[in-house]
Every structure is written in C-alpha cells, then in structure tokens.
Amino acid sequence: MQKPKIVIDNLPEESFFEIYKDEDRMLINHQIRNQNAEKQFLERGIIEQSYFEHVKFNQSDFYRLELTDSIFVGCDFSNCKMEEAVFYRCEFRNCKMLGINLNGAIFNNVLLDGTNMQLAALNQMKVKDTMFNACNLKDSSFAENKLQGAVQFEHCEIDQMSFYDTSLKHVNLSTCFFEKIDVEERLIRGMQVNATQAAQIAQYLLGLRVEY
Known part of the structure; x- marks a missing residue:
C-alpha cells in the first residue's frame, strides 16, 4: 500500500475555509x-x-470530494455525507466516522487506523489496496462493493456488519471480532477466518451446531 506523498513540516498552517475562496474549490499544501x-x-x-x-x-x-496524499488525525466526520468521493493515498488515524455515508466512493491506497465507523454506509464502492486496522465497524454496511488488490481488515470490531453482494475472496477476517456477520455463501469462498469464526458462520449460513 502506498503512503501519502506529503511532508507535514513544510506545510503552512491555514484555515479549512480557504477552500471556499478558491474558484476551483481547491485546497493544496495546507496544514489545518x-x-x-x-x-x-x-x-x-x-x-x-x-x-x-x-x-x-x-x-x-x-x-464528490477528491482527496489525494492527505492525512487526517483525530478528526470527526460523524454523520457526514461523502457520496462518490475519491480517496487516493490517504490516511485516517483515530478519527470518528460514526454514521458516515460513503456510498459510491473510491478508496485507492487508503489506511483507516483506530477509527470509529459504527453504522457507516460503505456501499457500491470500489476499494483497492486499503487497510482497516483496529477500526470499529459494528453495524456498518459493506455491500455491493468491488475489491481489488489487498483489502485488509486487521483487529477490527465487525459484529453485525453486512457484506452482501461483495466477493470476499482472499479477504482475511481471522483477527477481527464478531458474533455474527451477514454474508452470502456464494461469495465467501476463499475468505480466511479462524476456527471460532468458521463455526459462527456455519451456524448462521447452514444452521449447524458446533460443539467444542
């Protein structure tokens, strides 16, 4: 995964509202x-x-916001609408995205680390070379998405997360935490889980009862 091409120490500190003064609504090389x-x-x-x-x-x-080579630390995007936004080489660290709407967005080389994304709408997206690390995705929707490259979920809370109409081939959920996730049997072939998770998914999809 590519990191943002940015040198923070060289950026002048400005106001976010400078973007409205630009005719093309551009904000480049700023520290806010x-x-x-x-x-x-x-x-x-x-x-x-x-x-x-x-x-x-x-x-x-x-x-339709376009974000390139940018980093967000401790920012709050709760209940934001960012439909059809494009994110390229971006990082979100310890941010709050409770209830965010990212439907139709494009993620390309994006890191979400320690971010609260409960109840997020993450649907009809194109996601490539992206990592969700230690994120809270409980009750979020990750449906009708097209995944490319390495899409990783590491140590995330994904209980009650839905993955409808999204192929999870090569996706590794083995370090994540859940009691139940909504998945489709036809789309989980090749997905990697641990033994406990496999039993939970088998019980949900097939009605099997697994004894330990």
Missing part, C-alpha cells in the same frame, strides 16, 4: 489544526497534500 468546520456543504472540492488534526466536520456534505 483544531478547527470547527461542522455542517459544511462542498460539491466537487479538491484537497491535495494536506494535513488535518482535530478538525470537526460533523454533519457536513462533501459530495
């Missing part, structure tokens, strides 16, 4: 910290080589 940008509306904005730390974007609508 400790700002409140809740309930914003931005259509087809472009953000490149920028660093965000402790910025609140709650309940904002960023339709």
Whole structure:
C-alpha cells in the first residue's frame, strides 16, 4: 500500500475555509489544526497534500470530494455525507466516522487506523489496496462493493456488519471480532477466518451446531 506523498513540516498552517475562496474549490499544501468546520456543504472540492488534526466536520456534505496524499488525525466526520468521493493515498488515524455515508466512493491506497465507523454506509464502492486496522465497524454496511488488490481488515470490531453482494475472496477476517456477520455463501469462498469464526458462520449460513 502506498503512503501519502506529503511532508507535514513544510506545510503552512491555514484555515479549512480557504477552500471556499478558491474558484476551483481547491485546497493544496495546507496544514489545518483544531478547527470547527461542522455542517459544511462542498460539491466537487479538491484537497491535495494536506494535513488535518482535530478538525470537526460533523454533519457536513462533501459530495464528490477528491482527496489525494492527505492525512487526517483525530478528526470527526460523524454523520457526514461523502457520496462518490475519491480517496487516493490517504490516511485516517483515530478519527470518528460514526454514521458516515460513503456510498459510491473510491478508496485507492487508503489506511483507516483506530477509527470509529459504527453504522457507516460503505456501499457500491470500489476499494483497492486499503487497510482497516483496529477500526470499529459494528453495524456498518459493506455491500455491493468491488475489491481489488489487498483489502485488509486487521483487529477490527465487525459484529453485525453486512457484506452482501461483495466477493470476499482472499479477504482475511481471522483477527477481527464478531458474533455474527451477514454474508452470502456464494461469495465467501476463499475468505480466511479462524476456527471460532468458521463455526459462527456455519451456524448462521447452514444452521449447524458446533460443539467444542
């Protein structure tokens, strides 16, 4: 997975609202910290080589936002709408994305680390070379997605997560935690799980009772 091409120490500290002053709604080579940008509306904005730390974007609508080579640390995207957004070489560390809508988005070389994504809508997406690490994806929907390259889930909470109409071939869930996930028998061939998870899935799909 490729990392963002960004040198944080060289970035001037600016305001997120500078993006509205640009005719093309572009924000490039900025460092933004400790700002409140809740309930914003931005259509087809472009953000490149920028660093965000402790910025609140709650309940904002960023339709078709394009993000490249950018890093977000401790930011809050709760209940944001980011439908059909494009993320290329981006990182989200210890962020809050509770109830976020990312339907139709494209993830290419994206890292989500320690991020709360409960109740997230992650549907009809194209996901390539992306890692979810130590994320809370409980009750989220990951349906009708096309996965390419290495799509990884490491040490994530995925209880009650739904994976309908998404091929999970080569996806490894063995380090994740769940009591039940919604999957389709025809689409889990080649998926990797541990023994306990295999018993849980067999019970859900086939009605088998496994004794230990």
